[in-house]
Amino acid sequence: MAVEVDFEIRAMCQDANRIAARLRGEKYAKPRAINPMKRQRVAKPAVKPQERKREVTEVQLEVLAFMRDFLGRNDLIPPYWKIAEHFGWRSIDTARDRVVALAQKGYIERNEIGGWRLARKEVEA
Incomplete structure (x- = not known):
């Protein structure tokens, strides 16, 4: 269930990015195909040198x-x-x-x- 929701949210974000790019007059590069079964990378928080x-x-x-x-x-x-x-x-x-x-x-x-x-x-x- 969670994978399906993440897939839907990501698809909606891509649609929004595509529309925004079109409004700005830019070409929108088609994103890679989304595989809902593939584990998505999670960004690690940056560690400050100190x-x-x-x-x-x-x-x-x-x-x-x-x-x-x-x-x-x-x-x-x-x-x-x-x-x-x-x-x-x-x-x-x-x-x-x-x-x-x-x-x-x-x-x-x-x-x-x-x-x-x-x-x-x-x-x-």
């Missing part, structure tokens, strides 16, 4: 520890592929996501040439 979680996960701490260890042995931060290889991840993007999350939380930062470095100031936990 509301972003500051807690670091256990995996992120392990990545940070590996980066510090690698830096101590090789005098440079490990590339994404080396982090992925160390943790057994198939995707380099997984390593990149963890590193970017650490940067957003203030544990690492970009240097002058765009590479990563450990943050200069300590992050309050």
